[in-house]
Amino acid sequence: MKPVTSRILTGDSRKLLPSIPSESIQCCVTSPPYWGLRDYDHPAQIGAEPSPDQYVQNLVEVFREVRRVLRKDGTLWLNVGDGYARNGGTGNCGPNAIVGNTKRLIQKRNCKVPDCWGLKDRDLIGLPWRVAFALQTDGWILRSKITWLKKTAMPESVKNRPTSATEDIFLFSKSPTYYYDPNAVREETGANLRNCWILGPDANGNGHPATFPRELARRCILLGSRANDTVLDPFGGSGTTGIVAKQFDRKSILIELNSDYSKMCKKRMSNAVQKTLGF
Ligand SMILES: C[S@@+](CC[C@H](N)C(=O)[O-])C[C@H]1O[C@@H](n2cnc3c(N)ncnc32)[C@H](O)[C@@H]1O
Secondary structure, eight states, X not given: OOOOOEEEEESOHHHHGGGSOTTOEEEEEEOOOOTTSBOOSOTTOTTOOSSHHHHHHHHHHHHHHHHHHEEEEEEEEEEEOOOBOOOSOSTXXXXXXXXXXXXXXXXXXXXXXXXXXXXXXXXXXXXXXXXXXHHHHTTOEEEEEEEEEESSOOOOOOSSSOOOOEEEEXXXXXXXXXXXXXXXXXOTTSOBOOSEEEEOOOXXXXXXXXXXXXXXXXXXXXXXXXXXXXXXXXXXXXXXXXXXXXXXXXXXXXXXXXXXXXXXXXXXXXXXXXXXXXO
């Protein structure tokens, strides 16, 4: 079996994406940092913008370059999370925040309701759809919204609303017709795959605070690419997209800003074995 090539670039996606040739990538599977949530310890990190409208603009910039590097029949699979507008206080927001052992940006921001979109204290921001509409306006074709229903939802100490147990995955295309293999992943009954995916977290955390499950990456990669195609993740994290790409015989390019995480990507990807079916 011919080994597939995997590249891991360390740095800011906005600076490194321009080095990738146009129309060389079949599919992009990615999850950017969520706005105002975690601190990835780098001045160029996305997610630390003072307000969410600047975050949306930064993502539009990144994904404009992604659109350039995608083949004409390529797709983007984008997992992005929501957040609440909050004003000071304690709890999981403000200077006295109880944040467990995860470094959180909301502490640093000192939680002021951002001055945009008419947001008020405790408003759910609706960020996934705001990002989706901005990408649509920038030229992407929005083809599907998949609900990821989490088997194990993160506990929340809330008593005035239901605990959040879902996230969104958007499927975008560059052109009206695009590569999508409906037979690569099907429902257990054999029916066409539905747009609600019930997925649990991977066993054994790897030290990165915000990974998506390998099964999520597996579905996107198999639906959106063929063997030997190249898959891109401009927010590589712990390397989940690259690992699954390698397991299923796809080439990959990952970009990760934080050098500790890019080292983690390299290590985990060199341990991954090609053509492991199922998890
Ligand atoms: C949500 S995590 C991705 C996790 C990944 N899907 C996984 O399963 O491991 C987002 C990653 O984006 C990285 N990041 C933040 N800003 C970036 C930028 N400007 N360019 C490249 N990577 C960035 C962070 O360091 C973080 O590791």
